[in-house]
Amino acid sequence: MASTSRFIPEPKTAAIVGCPFSGGQPKAGVDRGPIHIVEAGIVQQLEGLGWKVKFDGHHEFEDINSSLTSDPPIGLLKNPRLVSRVTEAVAKVVGGHAQNGELPVTIGGDHSLAMGTISGTLSKYPDACVIWVDAHADINTVESTDSGKTSLLTRAIRLAYRNIHGMPVSFLMGLGSKVPEFSWVKPALKTDSIVYIGLRDVDAGEKKILRENNIKAFSMHEVDKYGIGKVVDMALDHVNPNRDRPIHLSFDVDALDPSVAPSTGTPVRGGLTFREGHYICEAVYETQCLVALDLMEVNPSLADQPSVEQTVAVGCSLLRAALGKLWSTL
Amino acid sequence: MASTSRFIPEPKTAAIVGCPFSGGQPKAGVDRGPIHIVEAGIVQQLEGLGWKVKFDGHHEFEDINSSLTSDPPIGLLKNPRLVSRVTEAVAKVVGGHAQNGELPVTIGGDHSLAMGTISGTLSKYPDACVIWVDAHADINTVESTDSGKTSLLTRAIRLAYRNIHGMPVSFLMGLGSKVPEFSWVKPALKTDSIVYIGLRDVDAGEKKILRENNIKAFSMHEVDKYGIGKVVDMALDHVNPNRDRPIHLSFDVDALDPSVAPSTGTPVRGGLTFREGHYICEAVYETQCLVALDLMEVNPSLADQPSVEQTVAVGCSLLRAALGKLWSTL
Amino acid sequence: MASTSRFIPEPKTAAIVGCPFSGGQPKAGVDRGPIHIVEAGIVQQLEGLGWKVKFDGHHEFEDINSSLTSDPPIGLLKNPRLVSRVTEAVAKVVGGHAQNGELPVTIGGDHSLAMGTISGTLSKYPDACVIWVDAHADINTVESTDSGKTSLLTRAIRLAYRNIHGMPVSFLMGLGSKVPEFSWVKPALKTDSIVYIGLRDVDAGEKKILRENNIKAFSMHEVDKYGIGKVVDMALDHVNPNRDRPIHLSFDVDALDPSVAPSTGTPVRGGLTFREGHYICEAVYETQCLVALDLMEVNPSLADQPSVEQTVAVGCSLLRAALGKLWSTL
Ligand SMILES: [Mn+2]
Ligand SMILES: [Mn+2]
Ligand SMILES: [Mn+2]
Ligand SMILES: [Mn+2]
Ligand SMILES: [Mn+2]
Ligand SMILES: [Mn+2]
Numbered sequence: 001m002a003s004t005s006r007f008i009p010e011p012k013t014a015a016i017v018g019c020p021f022s023g024g025q026p027k028a029g030v031d032r033g034p035i036h037i038v039e040a041g042i043v044q045q046l047e048g049l050g051w052k053v054k055f056d057g058h059h060e061f062e063d064i065n066s067s068l069t070s071d072p073p074i075g076l077l078k079n080p081r082l083v084s085r086v087t088e089a090v091a092k093v094v095g096g097h098a099q100n101g102e103l104p105v106t107i108g109g110d111h112s113l114a115m116g117t118i119s120g121t122l123s124k125y126p127d128a129c130v131i132w133v134d135a136h137a138d139i140n141t142v143e144s145t146d147s148g149k150t151s152l153l154t155r156a157i158r159l160a161y162r163n164i165h166g167m168p169v170s171f172l173m174g175l176g177s178k179v180p181e182f183s184w185v186k187p188a189l190k191t192d193s194i195v196y197i198g199l200r201d202v203d204a205g206e207k208k209i210l211r212e213n214n215i216k217a218f219s220m221h222e223v224d225k226y227g228i229g230k231v232v233d234m235a236l237d238h239v240n241p242n243r244d245r246p247i248h249l250s251f252d253v254d255a256l257d258p259s260v261a262p263s264t265g266t267p268v269r270g271g272l273t274f275r276e277g278h279y280i281c282e283a284v285y286e287t288q289c290l291v292a293l294d295l296m297e298v299n300p301s302l303a304d305q306p307s308v309e310q311t312v313a314v315g316c317s318l319l320r321a322a323l324g325k326l327w328s329t330l
Numbered sequence: 331m332a333s334t335s336r337f338i339p340e341p342k343t344a345a346i347v348g349c350p351f352s353g354g355q356p357k358a359g360v361d362r363g364p365i366h367i368v369e370a371g372i373v374q375q376l377e378g379l380g381w382k383v384k385f386d387g388h389h390e391f392e393d394i395n396s397s398l399t400s401d402p403p404i405g406l407l408k409n410p411r412l413v414s415r416v417t418e419a420v421a422k423v424v425g426g427h428a429q430n431g432e433l434p435v436t437i438g439g440d441h442s443l444a445m446g447t448i449s450g451t452l453s454k455y456p457d458a459c460v461i462w463v464d465a466h467a468d469i470n471t472v473e474s475t476d477s478g479k480t481s482l483l484t485r486a487i488r489l490a491y492r493n494i495h496g497m498p499v500s501f502l503m504g505l506g507s508k509v510p511e512f513s514w515v516k517p518a519l520k521t522d523s524i525v526y527i528g529l530r531d532v533d534a535g536e537k538k539i540l541r542e543n544n545i546k547a548f549s550m551h552e553v554d555k556y557g558i559g560k561v562v563d564m565a566l567d568h569v570n571p572n573r574d575r576p577i578h579l580s581f582d583v584d585a586l587d588p589s590v591a592p593s594t595g596t597p598v599r600g601g602l603t604f605r606e607g608h609y610i611c612e613a614v615y616e617t618q619c620l621v622a623l624d625l626m627e628v629n630p631s632l633a634d635q636p637s638v639e640q641t642v643a644v645g646c647s648l649l650r651a652a653l654g655k656l657w658s659t660l
Numbered sequence: 661m662a663s664t665s666r667f668i669p670e671p672k673t674a675a676i677v678g679c680p681f682s683g684g685q686p687k688a689g690v691d692r693g694p695i696h697i698v699e700a701g702i703v704q705q706l707e708g709l710g711w712k713v714k715f716d717g718h719h720e721f722e723d724i725n726s727s728l729t730s731d732p733p734i735g736l737l738k739n740p741r742l743v744s745r746v747t748e749a750v751a752k753v754v755g756g757h758a759q760n761g762e763l764p765v766t767i768g769g770d771h772s773l774a775m776g777t778i779s780g781t782l783s784k785y786p787d788a789c790v791i792w793v794d795a796h797a798d799i800n801t802v803e804s805t806d807s808g809k810t811s812l813l814t815r816a817i818r819l820a821y822r823n824i825h826g827m828p829v830s831f832l833m834g835l836g837s838k839v840p841e842f843s844w845v846k847p848a849l850k851t852d853s854i855v856y857i858g859l860r861d862v863d864a865g866e867k868k869i870l871r872e873n874n875i876k877a878f879s880m881h882e883v884d885k886y887g888i889g890k891v892v893d894m895a896l897d898h899v900n901p902n903r904d905r906p907i908h909l910s911f912d913v914d915a916l917d918p919s920v921a922p923s924t925g926t927p928v929r930g931g932l933t934f935r936e937g938h939y940i941c942e943a944v945y946e947t948q949c950l951v952a953l954d955l956m957e958v959n960p961s962l963a964d965q966p967s968v969e970q971t972v973a974v975g976c977s978l979l980r981a982a983l984g985k986l987w988s989t990l
Contacts, residue, residue: 221986224939225889229555269977270935275600279554317599326551559885605930609884647929656881 006288007125007246008103014051014323015097016043017106017117018058021086023079024112024165027265029301034058034107036300036312042319046105049324054102059093061086074179075142083164084181087116091184094120098292105319108296110165110265111138114250115185118172121292122188125246128291129239130194132169133280134252135268137199137206137217139169141176144205165297169194175209191215195235197280198223198255201268220270228276232283246291249284249322251277253297253315263303263311274314281321293322336618337455337576338433344381344653345427346373347436347447348388351416353409354442354495357595359631364388364437366630366642372649376435379654384432389423391416404509405472413494414511417446421514424450424622435649438626440495440595441468444580445515448502451622452518455576458621459569460524462499463610464582465598467529467536467547469499471506474535495627499524505539521545525565527610528553528585531598550600558606562613576621579614579652581607583627583645593633593641604644611651623652666948667785667906668763674711674983675757676703677766677777678718681746683739684772684825687925689961694718694767696960696972702979706765709984714762719753721746734839735802743824744841747776751844754780754952765979768956770825770925771798774910775845778832781952782848785906788951789899790854792829793940794912795928797859797866797877799829801836804865825957829854835869851875855895857940858883858915861928880930888936892943906951909944909982911937913957913975923963923971934974941981953982 005012018034035058046053064085074080090106094117097104106117111134121128132138170176174187196217202210210217216238218231226234240247254264257271272280284290298315300308335342348364365388376383394415404410420436424447427434436447441464451458462468500506504517526547532540540547546568548561556564570577584594587601602610614620628645630638665672678694695718706713724745734740750766754777757764766777771794781788792798830836834847856877862870870877876898878891886894900907914924917931932940944950958975960968 220935221939221942224887224935225943227554227557227887227889229557270938275550275554278600279551282551283555557884557887559887605880605884608930609881612881613885 004288005290006244007291009101011052012050013102014046014053015102015104016053016055017090017093017097017104018055019090019106019109019113020058021061021109021113023082023086024110025163025265026078027299027302030108030110030265030297030299032300033109033298033315036308037107037295037298037315037319040312040316042107042316045316045320046323049320051323059089061089064089074181077142077179078163080164080179080181083112084184087113087119088184090116091119091123094292095123096120098124103290104292105323106292106294108294108298111250111252111296112164112168113296114138114294115168115171117292117294118168118189118248118250119185121246121248122186125291126188128193128246128248130189130248130250131197131235131239131280131284132194132250133197133255133277135198135201135254135271136166136252136266137169137196137202137210138166138252139175139206139209139215140166141170141209142167142179143176144209170209173213175213193239195239197231197235198272200270201266223272223276228272228279232280236283236287240287240289243287243289245289247284247287247289248292248294249281249290250294251281251296251318251322253295253311256314261298261311261314262307263299264297265299265302277314277318278321281318282326285322285324285326290322293319295319334618335620336574337621339431341382342380343432344376344383345432345434346383346385347420347423347427347434348385349420349436349439349443350388351391351439351443353412353416354440355493355595356408357629357632360438360440360595360627360629362630363439363628363645366638367437367625367628367645367649370642370646372646375646375650376653379650381653389419391419394419404511407472407509408493410494410509410511413442414514417443417449418514420446421449421453425453426450428454428621433620434622435653436622436624438624438628441580441582441626442494442498443626444468444624445498445501447622447624448498448519448578448580449515451576451578452516455621456518458523458576458578460519460578460580461527461565461569461610461614462524462580463527463585463602463607465528465531465584465601466496466582466596467499467526467532467540468496468582469505469536469539469545470496471500471539472497472509473506474539500539503543505543523569525569527561527565528602530600531596553602553606558602558609562610566613566617570617570619573617573619575619577614577617577619578622578624579611579620580624581611581626581648581652583625583641586644591628591641591644592637593629594627595629595632607644607648608651611648612656615652615654615656620652623649625649664948665950666904667951669761671712672710673762674706674713675762675764676713676715677750677753677757677764678715679750679766679769679773680718681721681769681773683742683746684770685823685925686738687959687962690768690770690925690957690959692960693769693958693975696968697767697955697958697975697979700972700976702976705976705980706983709980711983719749721749724749734841737802737839738823740824740839740841743772744844747773747779748844750776751779751783755783756780758784758951763950764952765983766952766954768954768958771910771912771956772824772828773956774798774954775828775831777952777954778828778849778908778910779845781906781908782846785951786848788853788906788908790849790908790910791857791895791899791940791944792854792910793857793915793932793937795858795861795914795931796826796912796926797829797856797862797870798826798912799835799866799869799875800826801830801869802827802839803836804869830869833873835873853899855899857891857895858932860930861926883932883936888932888939892940896943896947900947900949903947903949905949907944907947907949908952908954909941909950910954911941911956911978911982913955913971916974921958921971921974922967923959924957925959925962937974937978938981941978942986945982945984945986950982953979955979
C-alpha cells in the first residue's frame with residue numbers, strides 16, 4: 001500500500017471514465033460493460049486499495065448522438081462520424097484527468113475508444129508508451145486486406161471485424177489512408193512505443209503492417225515459449241527499458257481465454273489464463289509508471305448470467321491488480 | 331520405486347493419522363475429509379507405491395470432547411481448550427510415529443492441526459524445515475488486525491477466518507501474545523525454516539508479520555513470474571540449501587485453484603493448477619528428505635457430489651505424488 | 661505463409677491418409693475419428709494455409725477385413741493379423757506419398773497405425789526422427805509386465821491397454837520377442853531417434869524399457885519443471901540437434917488434458933493444455949523439418965456431442981498448427 005507512483009502525485013486519484021459506447025463494432029450490448037463494472041463496486045474496490053476515486057456517472061455522449069442526423073459509412077467504416085466525435089470527446093476527458101495528475105481508468109465499450117484514451121494520455125505525456133493486451137492487433141487500416149486464402153465465412157467475419165474497433169492503433173500511428181473525418185487524431189504514437197501481449201487472431205494484412213513497421217508483439221506462442229514472467233519483462237524492456245516512461249495499459253478483455261472471460265464480442269481460444277492476465281496488471285503496477293488504464297470489450301449481452309457475472313468480476317479484478325492489489329508487496 | 335529416503339529406514343512405513351477435527355474453524359464438515367480420503371483407498375494406493383502402511387482408524391478425540399464441559403472463547407479464539415488439547419494429542423501421535431522411523435501422513439481436518447503435526451515432527455527432527463502450501467499464510471496472531479480499508483463483508487469474513495486455523499504458524503513460532511492454554515506449544519519453528527508456496531489471500535496484518543520476520547513466501551505472482559519449477563527450487567534453496575534437512579510438507583488443499591479442488595472452506599481464485607500441485611509434491615519427494623506430510627482442509631460438506639469426489643481424488647493423488655508416484659524416476 | 665520446408669518441394673502438398681481403423685485397441689468408435697476430422701473441413705483448412713491437399717477418401721481396408729476368415733489372439737495380442745496387414749498397407753500408402761515429395765497427414769484411428777506411418781516415413785527418410793506426443797509411451801512388448809503392486813482394477817485396465825496400440829514403438833525398434841506375423845516391420849527406428857513429450861501413465865515394465873534403452877522422455881513433470889518452450893527445445897536438441905533431420909510428428913490426442921480433448925479412449929488427468937499442444941505443433945513446423953504427421957485416438961463415440969465436437973475441433977486445430985498456422989511468422 002505504501003507504493004508510490006513516479007507520475008501520479010499523492011493523494012493518488014483514479015478517475016473512472018465510464019464509456020458505454022458500441023459504435024466502433026456491430027454487436028449490441030458492449031456499451032453496457034462499464035455500467036456492470038461500476039455496479040459491481042469498482043469504485044469502492046479501488047478505494048479499498050488506497051486510491052481516491054472520482055466518478056461522476058457514465059459519459060452518455062447523448063449530445064453527439066442527437067447532433068448526428070445521419071452517419072453513412074465511409075468506405076468500410078461504419079458510423080465514422082459518431083466514432084470520431086465520441087473518441088475525440090473521450091480524448092478530452094482523459095487528457096483533462098491526466099493534466100490534473102489523476103490516473104484515468106476508462107471502461108468501455110468497444111476498443112475504438114482507445115483512439116480517444118491514448119490520444120488523451122499522449123497530450124499530457126508525449127513520451128508515454130502503450131502496452132496493448134489483446135487477442136487482436138486492432139491495427140487494420142482502411143485498405144488492409146487479407147491476402148490469405150480463406151473461407152467465405154472467415155472473410156465475412158473479418159469484414160465485420162474491420163469495423164473501427166479493429167483499427168484504432170493504425171489511426172493513432174497515422175498508418176494507411178487518411179480519413180478526413182478523423183483529422184483530429186494526431187499520429188502521435190510511434191511504432192516503437194507500443195508492445196502487444198496476447199495476440200492470436202491476426203490476419204495477413206495486419207501481420208504485414210506489424211512486420212513492415214517493426215512493431216513488437218508477443219503472441220500466445222511467445223507466452224508459451226518463454227512464460228508470462230519473461231514476456232512481460234521483454235515487453236517492458238522494449239518500450240520502457242529504464243522503467244522511466246509513463247505507461248498506458250490498454251486491456252481488451254478478449255485477451256483472456258474465453259473460459260475466463262466468456263462475455264465478449266470476438267472471443268478466441270487459447271488465451272491468457274486468469275493468472276496470466278492478473279500477472280500482467282501486477283507487473284505493470286510494480287513499475288510505478290502506470291498513468292492510464294483501459295478495460296475494454298466486456299459485453300454483458302453475449303452470454304448467460306453466470307458468464308456475464310464471471311466476466312465482470314474478472315474485469316474488476318484486473319483493474320484492482322493494475323492499481324495495486326499486488327502480492328509482490330508482501 | 332528404488333528410491334531411498336535419507337531419514338526413513340527400510341522397510342519404509344507410512345503412518346496414516348486420520349484427524350476428523352474441525353474445531354479450529356467454523357464450517358461443519360471438514361472433519362469428514364480424512365474419512366473420505368481413507369474410503370477412497372489411500373492405504374492401498376500407498377501400498378501400491380511400495381510403502382508399508384499403518385492405519386488403525388481415525389483419531390476421534392472423544393475423550394477430549396467429553397472432558398470439556400465448557401469451552402468459552404478466549405478473546406477472538408473459538409474453542410481454544412478443545413483445539414489446544416486435540417493438537418497436543420496429535421503432536422504426540424505424530425511425534426511417536428516419527429520416533430519409530432515412520433513417516434506420518436496426517437489427513438485433516440482443519441489446518442489448526444498443523445500446530446500438532448509440526449510440533450510432533452520437530453520433537454524428533456529439531457532441524458526440520460517446513461514447506462507450507464496454501465492460499466493463506468495462517469500466521470495471524472491473536473492481535474494481528476487488518477489495517478487496510480475493506481468492506482464490511484470482507485471484515486466479517488476475515489474475522490471469521492481469524493479462527494485458530496488461521497493462526498497455527500504464529501503459534502509454532504511464538505509470535506504474538508502468549509495464550510496460556512497453548513503453553514504446551516514450543517516455539518520451535520524458526521522464521522527462516524518455513525517457506526510458503528501458493529499465497530494469494532493474505533491480509534495486511536499478516537503481510538506485516540511476514541515482512542518484519544523476513545519469512546520467505548512465494549505467492550501466485552511469483553509462480554507466474556518464474557514458473558513452478560523454479561519456485562520450488564528457490565523454496566528448497568531457502569530452507570534446505572544442501573537438501574539435507576528433514577522436510578515437513580503441509581499441504582492445504584485450498585492452495586489449488588477452486589476449479590481443481592472445489593470442496594474446501596476458504597477457496598480463492600487464481601490458485602495452483604492440478605499439475606503444479608502435483609509438481610510440488612513430486613519435487614519434495616525427489617529430495618529424499620520428506621519426513622512428514624499433512625493434507626488439510628478437504629471438506630466434503632461444501633459442494634455437490636461430483637465436486638466432493640473430485641476434491642477427494644485430487645487429495646489422494648497429491649499424497650501419492652508426495653510419496654513416490656514420480657515421473658522423474660522413469 | 662512464405663515459409664519453406666527443407667524436405668517438401670513446392671508446391672507443398674499434404675496427402676490426407678484417413679484411417680478409420682480400431683483393430684489395435686478394444687473400444688469401438690475410434691475408427692470414426694478421421695471421418696469427423698475430414699467432415700469438419702480439414703482439407704479446406706489446410707488449403708487456407710497455402711497447401712495443396714490430396715484426399716481421395718478414407719482407406720477402408722475392406723479387402724483385408726474380408727480376406728481374414730479368422731484372427732485368433734497370439735498370446736496377449738488381439739487381432740494380430742488384421743493389425744499387421746492394415747499397418748503394412750498404411751506403411752505403403754504413407755511411404756508412397758513420402759516418395760512423391762508429399763507430406764502424409766495420417767488421421768486415425770488407433771495408435772497402432774503408427775507402426776505403418778513411421779515405417780512409411782523411414783522407407784523414404786531413413787534418418788528421420790520421431791516426436792511422439794502422448795500420455796502413454798506405447799512401448800510395451802509382448803512380454804513386458806508391470807512389476808508394481810497395483811489394484812486388480814488397475815491390472816485389468818493395463819491388460820486391456822496391452823493391446824497393440826500400446827506397443828507400436830517397441831515393434832518399430834525391434835524390442836521384445838519377435839512376432840512372426842509382424843515380420844514385415846523393419847526395426848528401423850533407433851532408440852535415440854525418438855523423443856516423447858507428455859507422458860504421465862507409464863507402467864513399471866515400460867519404465868524399465870525406457871531406462872534400459874536410454875530413450876529420452878519428457879513427462880508432464882518436466883513440462884512443469886521447465887515449461888513447454890524449453891522442453892520442446894530440449895526434445896529437438898536430443899533428436900535433431902542441427903535441425904536438419906526430417907521429423908515425423910506422431911500426436912496422440914490423449915496427450916492433451918481430458919478437459920481439452922475429452923473424446924478419446926484412454927484419457928489421463930494432468931495433461932497438456934490447449935496452448936501447450938499447439939505450441940509443440942507450431943515449434944515443430946518452425947523447424948521446417950516436418951515430413952509426416954499423425955493425429956491419433958480421436959474417438960467420437962466416447963463422449964457427449966459437445967465433447968466430441970470439441971475434440972474434433974482441437975484435432976483440426978493441432979493439424980493446422982503443425983502445418984503453418986504460426987504466430988512466430990508475424
Ligand atoms: Mn481490442
Ligand atoms: Mn480483441
Ligand atoms: Mn491453511
Ligand atoms: Mn488455506
Ligand atoms: Mn498413443
Ligand atoms: Mn495415449
